[in-house]
Amino acid sequence: MIKKNVANYKIRLESGIMLLLLVIGMTACVTPYQPDTVSIASSLVVEGQVSDQPGPYTIKLSRTADYSYKSLNLLETGATVVISDNRGNQETLTEQLPGGTYQTRAAGMQGVAGRSYRITIQTKAGKRYESDPEVLPAVPPIQKLYYESNYTTAGGQTWAVLLDTKDPDTLGNYYKWNWTHYEFTAACQKTFLPAKNIYTGISCCTDCWDITRCYNCISLSSDININGKAISRQPISEVPFTSRDKYYIEVEQQGISLGAYAFWKSVRQLTSNTGGLFDAAPSTVKGNIRCVTTPGELVYGYFGAIGLSVGHLFVDRSAGQGNPQVDFPTEIPYPTKPPCIACTNSLYRTSIKPQWWIY
Template sequence: MRLRYFIYAQLLLVLALVISCVTEFQPGSVSIPTSLIVEGQITDQPGPYSVKLTKTADYSYKSLNLLETGATVTISDNLGNQEVLKEQSPGGVYVTSANGIQGVAGRSYKLTIKTKAGKQYESDAEVLQAAPPILKLYYEYTVETGGLNFAKNQGWNVYLDTKDPEVLGNYYKWDWQNYEFTAVCSQRELPNGTLTGLGCCSNCWNITRCYNCISLSSDANINGQAISRQLIMRVPYKSTSKYYLEVQQQAISKGAYQFWKSVKGLVSNTGGLFDAAPSSVQGNLHCVNDPATLVYGYFGATGVSEQYINVDRSGGQGTPDADPIPIVPQPSACVVCENSLYRTPNKPRWWQF
């Protein structure tokens, strides 16, 4: 999802720059080639794994249905193992079975796609490398200067320590996700400004991620040495309760590192004349039966090391900068806690509360 938004944003910036440098005119429509966008990976952790297929479209596109549905999506390795992924409803997301194919360090993996229009796509094969373990995960309380809201200035920086292997050519990407228990699965704002909502039919956790935070590193200058105080994220002072955080250290390929480095450059673009163009992040996929067809995204084979931490926020000063709490009428109907990127009924792996 975030990759598609990055591409659209950069195309719009380029368009704005071009229009601002020529005599103003009113075009009937602006067209860009329809291209496939692929997001997915296989890891050495248990699945299921998912691959999301979407499409670019004209700026004047009205439907907003950008999902690539009805495709045949297959993950295979160099030993002949393979699995055809099952498309989820409402479509565009293809998932392996819970007991299906699993990544193994040392094997190479690739993705093949056949769309219902007959186009065939394939990723370059990638060798999966095991990730070194996370040696330490810790946090420090800090107060930033400036700003009118003292609660917003407070936070806990989460850091990671690890050890790079002796072999040169290791590349890293760090991701995180926060789980927070919620009793409200639907909410809306009333005309008077108050929030009302409906409870969850089962236990439910909201999931928070940072979709435009791209944290990368390589061992080009520190081969075989310790990686210390790698900043993962900053925990906000929105409550005095503990903040449950899962951190993922990924061992990625050189190609994946270069791809995400390019994406990170696009995210930080200011729209200047010398900013990189979106086409510079096409990734490791190509169209087999039409080499001129563009395809964006990356399919990676990734080694993963994970660890969790509970950040104690009871030492924050003053009143937290808390979000409004919806009022749930009693008794009330309940809403199903659907499993998605943003919410899950499944208890987090290390949840202790």
């Protein structure tokens, strides 16, 4: 009996050792999965336009980066950027700090309806890029800018901003609408204190406004079916109920070219895809800029020439139904100056008083 138990033990021990060696062998043969990094050639990205309103006009240059940089675009510095028209007028833009942004002079070139404009770019590396000529179209004025209250038990209180205008009798007019919200802020730096559910802030050294835009709200229209007729109740934006204070919004009505209309329509289609079965496959949106020194090189973006009509609106939210969805309050321990922080002009903040601000 003892011999039999010892034999069984040896069999189980040998089986266990074999199983352990098998597991170790399998583990040693498995290589951790490392997905390939998707690489794309570094390409120039151009953003900017001229209009029939006074400048300065801004052109932003960057380069696409490899996905190992988390799709960060790198600033294209040290370039020579020139805007010219078909009458022989031109202006070389000045690069702004920290770089990658180029501007005309405040009293420099101004676009004129009916003239064509192009941009040429000479990079620090010696490559030359240029856009196709872009004719600056005239645009009708905004006739009416107004808002209506929207309240539902499910969605709560909002306000719809609407626009009326009149399309000219000539066929071939294309429109794009943008909006910008400005809100006065007393704090140029805020830190959230979870223990108190408040922000503590440091005041701005000067008057300062926070800026809100919607970068994926691409609102377009053409006069293919409405030539010469009124454009009524054109949706612009939806105002949130985050306060009972007035909501200040500026609206741009842009007259754009057929090429710009096609470009932004493609961008809108790609950004609105939900990943469904019948969505359009991702693709490169073709702009109007090409590389002269290396034909066939991909260049992203669009240089536009636009007619511009601008309006403003104060939305009165004092009679909103229900309670505003307010943020946590901000306490400024040092309301006097100093100490304070400079209000730095950027995409999200400005020290320049909005054109129609009255408060």
